[in-house]
Amino acid sequence: MMSEKYVVAGVDVGSTAVKVSLYDGDRLQNWLEPTSWNPRQTAADLLVRAASDWGIRIEDIQSVYGTGYGRANMPFLTKAITEITCHAKGASHLYPGVQTVIDIGGQDAKAIRVEKGGRVSDFIMNDKCAAGTGRFLQVMANALGLDVSELALSTSLQNDGCQINSMCAVFAESEVIGLLNQGVSRPAIAAGLYKSIAARIASMAARIQPVMPLLLTGGVARHEPLRLALERELKMQVIVPPEAVFAGSIGAVLYAWDDLQEEDA
Amino acid sequence: MELTRAQAMSHFDMAIPHAGASLKQLKEEGKKVVGFYCMFAPQEVALAAGTTAVALCATKEEPIADGEKTLPRNFCPLIKSSYGFAVTDKCPFFLHSDLIVGETTCDGKKKMFELMAKFKPMHVMNLPQSYQTEADKEYWLASVKELKQVLESTFSTEITDENLRKAIHELNEERLLIQELAQLMKIDPVPISGQDLLKVLWARNFVFDRNEFSMQVRELIGELKQRAQRGEGALPKGAKRIVVTGVPTGLGAEKVLSIIEECGAAVVYIENCAGMKQYVTLVDEKQSPLEAIAEKYLNTHCSCMSPNPKRLDLVSEVCSEYKADGVVDIVWQGCHTYNVESRILRDHLKEKNDLPFLHIETDYSQGDVEQLKTRIQAFLEMLA
Numbered sequence: 001m002m003s004e005k006y007v008v009a010g011v012d013v014g015s016t017a018v019k020v021s022l023y024d025g026d027r028l029q030n031w032l033e034p035t036s037w038n039p040r041q042t043a044a045d046l047l048v049r050a051a052s053d054w055g056i057r058i059e060d061i062q063s064v065y066g067t068g069y070g071r072a073n074m075p076f077l078t079k080a081i082t083e084i085t086c087h088a089k090g091a092s093h094l095y096p097g098v099q100t101v102i103d104i105g106g107q108d109a110k111a112i113r114v115e116k117g118g119r120v121s122d123f124i125m126n127d128k129c130a131a132g133t134g135r136f137l138q139v140m141a142n143a144l145g146l147d148v149s150e151l152a153l154s155t156s157l158q159n160d161g162c163q164i165n166s167m168c169a170v171f172a173e174s175e176v177i178g179l180l181n182q183g184v185s186r187p188a189i190a191a192g193l194y195k196s197i198a199a200r201i202a203s204m205a206a207r208i209q210p211v212m213p214l215l216l217t218g219g220v221a222r223h224e225p226l227r228l229a230l231e232r233e234l235k236m237q238v239i240v241p242p243e244a245v246f247a248g249s250i251g252a253v254l255y256a257w258d259d260l261q262e263e264d265a
Numbered sequence: 266m267e268l269t270r271a272q273a274m275s276h277f278d279m280a281i282p283h284a285g286a287s288l289k290q291l292k293e294e295g296k297k298v299v300g301f302y303c304m305f306a307p308q309e310v311a312l313a314a315g316t317t318a319v320a321l322c323a324t325k326e327e328p329i330a331d332g333e334k335t336l337p338r339n340f341c342p343l344i345k346s347s348y349g350f351a352v353t354d355k356c357p358f359f360l361h362s363d364l365i366v367g368e369t370t371c372d373g374k375k376k377m378f379e380l381m382a383k384f385k386p387m388h389v390m391n392l393p394q395s396y397q398t399e400a401d402k403e404y405w406l407a408s409v410k411e412l413k414q415v416l417e418s419t420f421s422t423e424i425t426d427e428n429l430r431k432a433i434h435e436l437n438e439e440r441l442l443i444q445e446l447a448q449l450m451k452i453d454p455v456p457i458s459g460q461d462l463l464k465v466l467w468a469r470n471f472v473f474d475r476n477e478f479s480m481q482v483r484e485l486i487g488e489l490k491q492r493a494q495r496g497e498g499a500l501p502k503g504a505k506r507i508v509v510t511g512v513p514t515g516l517g518a519e520k521v522l523s524i525i526e527e528c529g530a531a532v533v534y535i536e537n538c539a540g541m542k543q544y545v546t547l548v549d550e551k552q553s554p555l556e557a558i559a560e561k562y563l564n565t566h567c568s569c570m571s572p573n574p575k576r577l578d579l580v581s582e583v584c585s586e587y588k589a590d591g592v593v594d595i596v597w598q599g600c601h602t603y604n605v606e607s608r609i610l611r612d613h614l615k616e617k618n619d620l621p622f623l624h625i626e627t628d629y630s631q632g633d634v635e636q637l638k639t640r641i642q643a644f645l646e647m648l649a
Contacts, residue, residue: 069635084643108636120647122621125640 006062006260007054010252011043012083013070016106016134016219018042019249020050022061023257029054030246039070047076065256067248069107078256084112084123086251091215092118093250094241100210102201102230102238103247104220106134111205118251122208131167132200134220139169140193143176144186154190155225161191167200191225198229205234216240217247269497273485274461280468281516285357287473291317292361297420300362302347303370304543304565305392307409307558309436311366313428314416320470321365322356323347324515324539326629335380336373341599342629343513344373351381359385364419366412368392370569371602388415394571396563406559413555429554435475436548442482443469443544449489450533451587454498456489459509459532460522461499466540467516505530505648508584510576510610511595512603513538518629521595524641533587536580537595542566545579568602576606577613584618590648591621593641598628621648 005024012019018039020031031050036042043066051058063078071080083103091101092114101112109132113122130136134148141148155161162184166172172193179189214236216227221244231238243250292298299311300321311318322328328349329342335352336345350356359365367378367389378389390408393401413424446465449456457465465485472478496502507530514522514537522532535541548554548561566575584592592614596603604626611622623644627633 069639072638082639082643082646084639085646120643123643123647125636 006257007056007060008253008256008260009047009050009061009064010086010249010254010256011047011064011066011068011074011077012086012246012248012252013039013043013066013068013074014083014105014219014248015069017245018046018068018070019246020046021246021249021253022050022054023253025257028250028253030243030249032245035070040073040075043070043074044076062260063256065252067252079259081252081255083248084110084125085120086248086255087217088112088114088120088123088251089118089254090247090249090251091217091241093254094217094243094247095213095215095239098213098215100205100208100212100214101247102205102210102214102216103218104133104201104216104226105218109133109201109204109218111201111208111210113208113210118254124204124207126204130169132197132204134218136169136172136197137193137220137223139173140176140190143173144180144189146186151190151193152223152225154186155194156185156187156191157225157228158191161193161195162188164189164192164196167196172196191229194223194225194229195233198226198233201230202233210234210236212236214238215244215247217244219245221245268499268501269492270461270499271457271485271488271492273481273488274457274464276481276484277461277464277468280471284471284473288317288319288358288361291473297363298358298361299416300359300365301367302365302374303368304538304567305368305370305390305562306366307412307562309429309432309548309554309558310409310412310416310424312432312435313424314413314420314422315428316363316416316420317473319358319362319473321347321359321362322350324513324517324629325350326517328353328355329629336377339599340373341512341597342518343597343600344377346629348377348381351385364388364416366390370567371600373599386419388412388419392569393563394569396565396570396575397572402559402563405563406556409555409559409562426554429558430550433548433550433554433558437550439469439475439479440544440547442479442486443541446482446486446489447534447541447544449486449493450531452493453506453588454496454502454504455500455531455533456492456498457485458499458526459507459535460519460526462532463514463519463522463535463539464516466535466544500526500531501529505590505645506533506588507531508534508536508580508587508589508592509540509595510536510580510592511607512597512600514595515539520629520631520634521593521625521627521637521641524634524637525593528638528642528645530590530645533589534583536576536583538567568600568606573606577610580610581614581617584614584620589618589620591623591644593623593625593644596624596626598626 010021066077067086110125141151297316308318332345332349369375393404549557
């Protein structure tokens with residue numbers, strides 16, 4: 001079969017990180033780099049690095065499928081597909097049989113119902129707003145004097161988080177500062193933040209009637225307190241696969257591969 | 266095959282730019298003008314009074330900041346835009362109107378009319394909250410009769426049954442013509458884009474000579490039929506076919522329609538007040554005129570009606586007739602009635618047509634265009 005020597009790429013240009021996946025029908029490998037002020041360059045550089053790690057030149061890559069916010073702006077792309085379609089496909093690769101995907105990225109959140117083969121049957125996305133996204137966590141971590149990577153570790157796991165009422169990142173920041181001034185502990189505030197995001201995401205997801213198995217993907221999925229809070233809100237098991245952050249680029253690379261097989265056939 | 270546009274569209278490209286001057290000319294000739302905002306305004310009564318009925322501006326983002334000086338910011342953009350246009354005299358049609366006719370439709374509009382009445386002659390028609398019972402029908406008929414009296418005394422004229430019948434016939438003919446135009450969207454490839462169809466329907470409100478407008482539409486229909494015979498389309502053959510429904514999306518507020526067609530799908534039916542809503546039913550010419558007019562207008566399937574089964578049935582029917590692949594329901598932020606009804610419509614279509622459904626909540630700004638593109642593209646990928 002001709003396609004044995006093919007390598008295809010998936011590039012997910014998100015607001016916070018660029019992800020690249022390469023695939024040859026057997027081996028699948030992923031790379032990640034924080035998005036710079038020039039996402040196009042970050043993506044191009046990461047693709048070059050991935051090819052070199054793989055042991056090929058960039059010209060040897062048969063096709064490059066792009067997804068994520070930056071997908072429209074990438075000259076080297078063979079095709080662009082939305083992150084909703086790609087996340088569903090990627091998630092069903094990471095966890096075959098998955099029926100619902102909740103993806104929380106840097107600046108949006110979405111809930112997707114997935115059919116067999118990773119096809120989307122329904123989805124919902126949050127509004128043009130940072131509420132319930134990675135950006136929200138970043139702003140709140142700053143207000144608590146933490147880096148966003150430290151936020152999960154500084155969270156009370158006792159489900160005794162305080163109540164945070166504002167979902168607007170700007171108002172919630174004032175609320176957090178108010179709570180700090182009242183002497184509420186940082187772990188309780190952090191737990192409250194995760195709880196409020198989880199409540200917001202759960203009510204959004206309710207519109208597509210989530211069913212298990214349910215996967216949490218995207219950069220925010222690595223915040224364990226959020227996963228736990230979501231389980232409490234949804235009353236469902238929430239699975240975070242190890243490559244959760246790569247669901248989009250994996251979906252893109254798999255679509256690139258499928259299309260190539262179809263052309264060959 | 267190359268994608269092309271009908272030449273007769275040039276009439277409609279120029280309709281709005283010319284409208285201000287032609288209305289001014291009518292005024293100079295001594296014609297009286299009645300301005301309206303909504304599909305519930307019975308235009309036949311205004312025509313029978315010898316006045317020109319004009320639609321008022323409500324679809325641009327620019328005057329919203331002026332609207333927000335008085336109205337709450339979380340109001341729907343259509344109401345804020347209407348008020349901003351009116352209060353700053355930036356809408357020439359409002360400026361030239363001798364009387365504004367409003368209706369007690371949604372909460373936002375009826376309260377806005379109270380503010381508007383402070384600086385403009387205004388008549389607000391009382392609308393019942395449902396179209397189903399005899400009491401609703403009597404209530405609305407009384408409002409239509411009152412409108413007749415108000416127009417007669419404002420313009421010192423008599424509205425005769427003969428003039429009402431003439432106006433009814435004229436607008437019925439126009440409705441039938443528009444229905445014929447819309448039917449052409451059943452063809453694949455569509456001979457005209459959804460955005461252009463919207464432009465024609467919208468232009469209807471800005472060409473004041475009804476005869477002139479009819480001639481322009483006839484010319485367009487003739488050309489589109491020829492295009493269809495040659496297989497010429499405004500969008501590729503096999504393009505996904507989308508029925509758009511929900512809030513009015515007049516020119517200036519058509520961004521969702523543009524995005525759908527930019528993404529390669531065809532908007533085959535526009536089920537809203539900027540689109541087909543006013544054209545789908547006729548006034549019964551056999552009945553006594555005021556009663557017949559009242560009946561037609563009360564049947565407007567707006568979400569301010571509770572419940573609103575006519576909209577559910579109509580969308581369902583249109584989806585099968587036009588072979589829709591999916592439905593996009595557009596809602597303005599702050600439009601509670603359409604926003605809630607979206608869930609009812611989704612469930613109805615799921616059951617009756619088993620069609621994919623996309624709910625979009627947005628406003629007049631361009632700030633969310635990229636997010637909307639992602640959603641609409643994902644929706645179309647889902648249909649593929």
